[in-house]
Amino acid sequence: MTDQAVDAGGRARTAPAAARTTTADTTGTGFLGRARELKSLRDDIARTGLDTLSGRKGARARVLLVAGRPGSGRTALAEEFARRAAPEYPDGVLRARFTTPDGQPVPLGRVVRDLLGALDVTAVPGAPDDELTEALRGALAGRAALLLLDDVGRPEELLELIPDAPDCLVLATSEGPLTGVPDVRPCTLGGLDPHTGVALLARYTGPVRITVDPCSADALVEECAGQPAALMLVGGWLAARPRASVADAIQRLRDLPLASALPAAPGTWPLARAFQLVHASLPPSAARLLRLLALAPAGVVDAHIASALAGSSPSAAQAALEGFAAHGLLRPPGGSGPLPSRYRVPGCLAPLLRAVLGTEEKPAEIELARARMLERTVRQLQSCRAVTEPAGSPARKRLAALPRELRFPSPAVAGEWLDSRLPALLAAAESAVAEGELLTQARRLVSALSRALIAHRGERGAAPDLYPLHRLVLAVAERRASWPEQAAALLNLADLDTAAGRSGDALGRYRGALEAARAAGDPLLTVRALESLAGTYEALEDWTRAADWYGRALALWLSRGDLAEEARLYGRLAAVHGQAGRWGEALRQWRAAAAVHRRLHDAGGQARALGEMARVQECAGRPEEALRACEEALTWARRAGDERLQAALLLRSAGTLERLGDPAAARLQRDAADRLLSDTAGTAYEIRGGSTRD
The missing domain is CATH 1.25.40.10 (Tetratricopeptide repeat domain)
Known part of the structure; x- marks a missing residue:
């Protein structure tokens, strides 16, 4: 996962999927410093490139790169630049993230699908990456859009997405320079200058403690190496202790031995030490909830997820989340509406949270918390689907029996919840399957998510998201050695392949489903696979094979009477x-x-x-x-x-x-x-x- 808005006040907020944004400040705290870096990025847009002549546009979009360690504020700087430059790109700002909270790369296909979705272009379900990237470049041709690609890990990922549209701009963030991307000069971030660092502290402590001891304020900025994320954490620690002085914070940081479990790569030790200071000072219940937030899918958490993780009430969880956000441990939500506020775990803190979770919590407790979270998510998805059913139906009766906080007031609100939570829901399903310890709940989650998507979007509209879900079902079925589930998953995938015109892939999966159905001894699945094979050959106008497979299906129905x-x-x-x-x-x-x-x-x-x-x-x-x-x-x-x-x-x-x-x-x-x-x-x-x- 990327370093998430780690500059002044944690202003920037990046959606887990690509999304259109406005130029408004999402939290109203403003942006501090980095004037030189902003000017450098602005100058790079007009700079003559290696493949262009002076005064002429190149054939492809200009690429800007912001490089910096976790906690340096690279995402926040990119967000601020995008906010200022957005009026020049009338087709909007498109966002995508390349790294998950646990540090794993996001598949390129998913990134491209998110970007296509932001452009209102429907991606073909199950299409290969090269087809998707070609569709994205085609969708961006003739447009003037700004692509903010967060936490790019490999230069190949960036090269695949550069559009052949000179009026577009690509703004990427990365930990390194991404050698291999031509004509890109990285804007490398260090620490904040002392004046900006002190101003950031003052936002949390107020001006009095800074004014009475300016030397200590400068020393604290130096102790934190000017890292915005570290300064935010220490500032939050001071804000929670009105009687503590800035000098007290310096002394506590210096006296605190860095825990061996915390990842402290060169250049990140100030952040790790600041995190340790804050974590050690929290009440036990709050510290435990903070650690458990490492399990939040895609780093997104709301009161429901937090209460399920901690086993507490939603109101208590909401109060804890608000406290974390006020002290720099979570990025505050943006916007308003009937849905619970969503907070985001900063990318720079995610590895620190995982480290303390592994050392402070027993494996059984971690598994129990994850199981509670999955169960709560399944019930929310069931409620999301049930609200679309007619009044008086069995599903609506079951919905009425759910607790009030799990019910949706209308299908529109439920659909909004599903759309806004979808990246996190997909991440939860993938994580549950990958863990392998909660396969039954993983299967229930995938099933509930699939039904909710179909209920709100229809079979056709849900197809792009159903394809990866059916793949997850197949993975679970193979791990559990469940032949019926394998057959069903293969049939569903093959149906989507057929709808997308990939008859060859569909035939292979239908044959695999037929073998699985026969191994399971399930006649209904078997005849379904036989008919599907026949229908595919019929669509290919291979009448002989179509008649053969229909004949086999007919024989099976004749045997069943x-x-x-x-x-x-x-x-x-x-x-x-x-x-x-x-x-x-x-x-x-x-x-x-x-x-x-x-x-x-x-x-x-x-x-x-x-x-x-x-x-x-x-x-x-x-x-x-x-x-x-x-x-x-x-x-x-x-x-x-x-x-x-x-x-x-x-x-x-x-x-x-x-x-x-x-x-x-x-x-x-x-x-x-x-x-x-x-x-x-x-x-x-x-x-x-x-x-x-x-």
């Missing part, structure tokens, strides 16, 4: 044979379908099957037989009382009569169809069970 499914599969098989021009086989299958409908006493189904027989007979060059089949179908349609179906059959008869050279009879049939349609105020629907060649 499910007449309704038998009739449906006879129709699918007949349609494929018709597409291949095998009229005799198509007629045989439609006759079988009609016979099964007759056994089911389904007059409408029998009429439709006979109507399809008429179509096939006409295609086969036997119009007289087609007319007789159509008349028989019309008889069954009248028994079913389906006037629209009767109209469709009358129109088909009219077409056949015209081909037989009897226009008068054809006109009578059309008139009868028109009367039926006028009575039903509709149009005749197509009765074919599958497409056949005319």
Whole structure:
């Protein structure tokens, strides 16, 4: 995870996913210092590059880089520069983060999807990284946008995202210079100058303690090496102790031995020591909650997550979070609304929190806290989905039984919560699967998240986020050696591949699902995989293979004695044979379908099957037989009382009569169809069970 807004007052706030932002100061505390660095970045925009001529724009977007250690304020500086430059980029500021709170790189595909989402461009579910990056460059062509890419770890990541749009600007932050990115001069951050450092302290302590002892204030800035994050922590410590002097803080820092468990790389020891000072001075319950925040998915925490981690009430957790934010331990929330305030764990503090969590808490306590958090998240997701159900439904009744703090007042509020928490929810699911100790809860979380997404966005709108979720389900199923779950996950992934036009990938996954379903001995999953294989080959117009797989599925349904499914599969098989021009086989299958409908006493189904027989007979060059089949179908349609179906059959008869050279009879049939349609105020629907060649 990146160093999160570690300059004056922790002003900047970066969303976990790319997002459009305004130029407003999110906390109202302002920005201190760094005038030289801001000017340097501004000058670099107009600087002639290696691949440009003086006074002309380059072919690609200009890239600016802010480099600095955790705690140096690199993200805050980038945020401030973006705030000032935003009016020059009318297409908005797009944000993305490249590192998770536990220091792991965010997959490039997810970063690009977030950026595409900010541009209102729907990414193809499961698309490879190169296709996604190409789509992003295409979406940015001709635009004037500012891309703020936070905590880039490798130069290859940055190179993939530089748009071929000279009116765009890429502003990246990193710990190092990112050697390999051409024509980029890093703006390297050190500590704050003494004047700015003292001003930052004064925001927490007030002016009196600074004024009465200015030398100690300068010494404290030097003791913290001018690191904004360290100064914020010490300033918060002083703010909580009105009677303590600045000199007291210096002495406490010097007397405090650095804990061996704390990561203190060269240049970061002032931050580690300041964190140790604050952590040691907290009440036990608050210190424990602070440590447990290392488990917060994506570093995002609200009262619900905090209360679940600590096992306390939401009100007590909210009060603790507000205290942490006031003293620089959390970044304060921005905006307002009906949803609980979200706080963010600073990226520079995340490794320190993980270190003290591992030393101060027992593994069993950590696992219990994580389990409580996952359970609370599952219940929130269930509530998020249930609020979309009709009033009086079983889901709404279960929703009413939940505690008030877990209920959403309306579907709109629930949808807003889902959108704002989605990156953290995905991170929670991935973390639960990766840990491997809470697989049952991980499975419940993924299932609840999938259902909530479908409820609020629909199958199509949720597809880009469902794809990685189904992959997580597959990972859990493979780890638990659960064949049914493997089959279901593979089927879901293959369905998304099919919708995205990746038929080759879909076929491979459908075959894998078939093997898993057979290993599980589950006939329903098996026949689902068989039909999916057949449908994919049908879409590829490989009629022979499609008929083969439909035939296997039909055999399985015949063995189970499910007449309704038998009739449906006879129709699918007949349609494929018709597409291949095998009229005799198509007629045989439609006759079988009609016979099964007759056994089911389904007059409408029998009429439709006979109507399809008429179509096939006409295609086969036997119009007289087609007319007789159509008349028989019309008889069954009248028994079913389906006037629209009767109209469709009358129109088909009219077409056949015209081909037989009897226009008068054809006109009578059309008139009868028109009367039926006028009575039903509709149009005749197509009765074919599958497409056949005319």
